[in-house]
Amino acid sequence: MDLSHTAIRDHTAFLERLRLVPDQPGVYLWKDANGRLLYVGKSKRLRDRMRSYFGSPRSLSGKTRRLVSHIADFDIIVTQSELEALLLEMNLIKQHRPSYNILLKDDKTYPYIKVTVNEDWPRVFATRQVLNDGARYFGPYASPGSVYQALEVLNRLFAFRPPYECKDDKFNRHRKLGKPCLYYQMRRCLGPCVPGLVTKEAYRQAIDAVCRFLEGKSDQIVRELRAQMEQAAEQLEFERAAYLRDRIQAIEKISERQQVLRTVDTDQDVIAFAREEGSAVVQVLFIRGGKLINAEPFTLQGTEGESDEALLTSFLTQFYQDAPNIPPNLLLADHVEEPMIIASWLQQKSGHRVEITVPRRGEKRQLVELAANNARQKLREIREQWLNSEQRAVAALSELRDLLELPALPHRIECYDVSNIQGQHSVASMVVFERGSPRPAHYRRFKIKTVSGANDVASLHEVIGRRFRRAAEALGETQTVTGMVADDDNKTSETGNTDQQALESWADLPDLLLVDGGQAQVAAASAALRDLGFTQIPVVGVAKGPDRNRFDLIRLDCEPLVLARDSKALALIQRIDEEAHRFAITYHRKLRSKATLRSSLEDIPGIGPKRKRALLKAFGSLDAVRQASIDELAAVPGMTRKAAEELKSLL
Structure with a gap:
């Protein structure tokens, strides 16, 4: 076997380990020199399959040659059967998403239509999680837009609770008022919020019709509606008969657009x-x-x-x-x-x-x-869209390179923004753009640890220091990380990355670092980089006008660069800066909401730390706790009905 094209350091030890791999079904995991998972594969004969990677490089595809060049280590998991190996491989790929495996793009985020048939008054809405909770799921759909379009059509046909306009708090409020909302008048909702407007049986029939329609059984629905229409006409309920007629026509019109096959009637x-x-x-x-x-x-x-x-x-x-x-x-x-x-x-x-x-x-x-x-x-x-976006990105990055006199196109740009209200719950965000496009998997968020009050400059210095200490550690330039690095540096609300993946990503250094602010912010960021030896990274501030109608570029001890209105670089800078602001303010609001709930529950007897955490996890905000029913409060883990009644009375 030829190991000369790999990253393996001790060839003899590696070959000995490979010799001990059994010829049984199982899963193998190739890793690089840093222990990062490169590829997950399965085989019914592990040893033979793994040895096949180290034959003549000419017999391998270009992608496999690149994989082999990074291989430094491996793990194996032996299974009882090929089916077990398949299941294990699928789970490992989904968990780690190795870079050399074929991956279903954004497979964690595909939306489904969820029908909560397990509830008294079922809802129909979009979700990205499939749970074993008794509800019914339909999908997946390739994009949220197709789901929302389907929900709009379904709501017009079957008049269930509007998926986004009728949350539980609104539903309970109208139940107390005894008056339905405008959607009932528009015939977009049967009015389950008000007792007497629709029975549970009638509403359940509408939900069953939704499920059958999503299953392709529209013919059954039309037959039932036609029978109801004829019955309404016989009873001289002409308005209801006309309403049912319109629904029948709408369903038939949609069914006509569905291709009907001549002989195949199976699913x-x-x-x-x-x-x-x-x-x-x-x-x-x-x-x-x-x-x-x-x-x-x-x-x-x-x-x-x-x-x-x-x-x-x-x-x-x-x-x-x-x-x-x-x-x-x-x-x-x-x-x-x-x-x-x-x-x-x-x-x-x-x-x-x-x-x-x-x-x-x-x-x-x-x-x-x-x-x-x-x-x-x-x-x-997709190809045309990519070409158009790629051309725009290259033009914007080229203009930015020329304006800032950079040695090359800024492939990776990081932007930082600080958010607080009068110094409370001060946080910072780091967003990453590569080749002009956002990379949410690399976003990071920071709680400010060492700065008191509303001091954006000092906060920015702390955050830049923490980020690049992580980089130094990941690059092997330092052995320890100071206590300034907090656990939340590894987390992002945009993706489900593991801590290991997050740690590895700190090693990616930016070609350009943007900060929201002027000369003071640029000086603080530059000082933090200089202290850690990253002086090669250019720092530029983004200063906005009073109406956010200008995005000037600020460099240390230089005159501001005023970007022209029609500048492609302006459009890119504006997008990056606003994304950093959005990510920071979202995190700030989340922390503020949690703190508000915690502080409001502090003085309530019988609500200890565990119950407070459970209520926070279940409802998310104090308003939601106030609007929850006693039954809903009692259902929270750790709560009792007595505690729920006391909490409800005090709130």
Whole structure:
């Protein structure tokens, strides 16, 4: 085996460890010299699969050669079967999202439609979490926009509680008033908030109709509505009959837009893809009861050098890992790796037999071609959008480079902003843009620890010092980190990164550092960098006019650079600065809200620290606690009904 193209230091020890790897099913994890996870793979014969990476580099794809060049260590986990190895691999990829695995882009954030059938007055709304809570979930959808559009249509058809305009506090308020809101008058809500307007049975029928519509069973709904319309007409309830007629026509109009198949009446997902230069889009057609009820495109990353089989296999395992509904038939554009194992896993997950087929002719093949055409169209759109945004970003960064006389384009830009109200709950944000685009996974937030009062300059000096002490530690330039580094430096509210991933990201240094402020802020940031030996990083302040209509660039001991109104650099600087302000103020409000709740609960007898934390976690704000019912308060872990009654009376 050839280890000369790797980052392995002790070849002899590595080969000995590799020799001891068993030829059994399991999962292997390649790591770099810093222990960072590079790739997760599975095999039914671990040793043979792992040894295959160290043959002739010419036999490897470009992506695999790059992976091998970073390999310095490995871990293995032996499993009892190939199915166990598949499940473990999926969980590890989802948890760590290694950079060399094929990844479903933003797989944690795909939205679903949730129907809370487990509640007395069910709600229908968008969510990004699928929980085992008795509710029903439909999706996933590729974008929030498609979910909101679907919810808008559903609400007009079935008049359930408006998903965003009727939160529990508003629902309870109108229940106490005994008067419905405007949505009832608009026939956009059946009025479950007011007793007597609609029975639970009638409202439940509307919710059941929503679920059946999402399942593609619109024909059943039309038949039931038509029977209700005829009954209303016989009873001379002409206004209700006209309302039902309009609903029937609306449902039929939507159903006409759904492609009706001639012979296939089973539930199935049709999956095809398009790929180009490392980019890939997978199109899924959701067919229920012979009707195409939805079509969603999903983007994959890390597909360069991978086979079509590997691409489809990775998509299937990641897409259906959290999917609430799996149909009995999957039509694919190409074969997948180990189809029997994947089918067994899908059957185990769904509770019914799942058949995976690759049709070559007939109507099913036409469906696959339809999905492939949609995937190609979406890939073209993404490519054009990327080219347009890339051209704008390069133009803005080039202009910024020339204005600031930088040696090269500022690939990575970090911007810092401090937020407080009269010195209370002082916080700072760090946002990161790379190639002109935000990178939320690298955002950081800081609580100010050593500065009292509203001193933005001193706060900024503290934050820059903490950030670049982390960088020095990550780069191996120092062995310890002072007590100024707080635990919250590793956290971000934008992503679900682990602490290990957060620590590793501190090593990425900016090509340009922006601070919100003028000469004083620039001097403070420059001093903090100079103390830690990072003098090569340019620091620029962003000064705004009284109406935020100017974004001047401030450099130490230099005249301000006034950006022209039509400057591409102005648009980029404005976007970065406002993102830093948004991230800082969001964190500040969160801390202030928690502090308000804690302080308001301090003097209430019977509410100790544990109960305060539980109430804060459950409701989030004092207003929400006030509006909660006694039953809701009593349901909080650690609370009793007596304590809930006392709390309600005191608030």
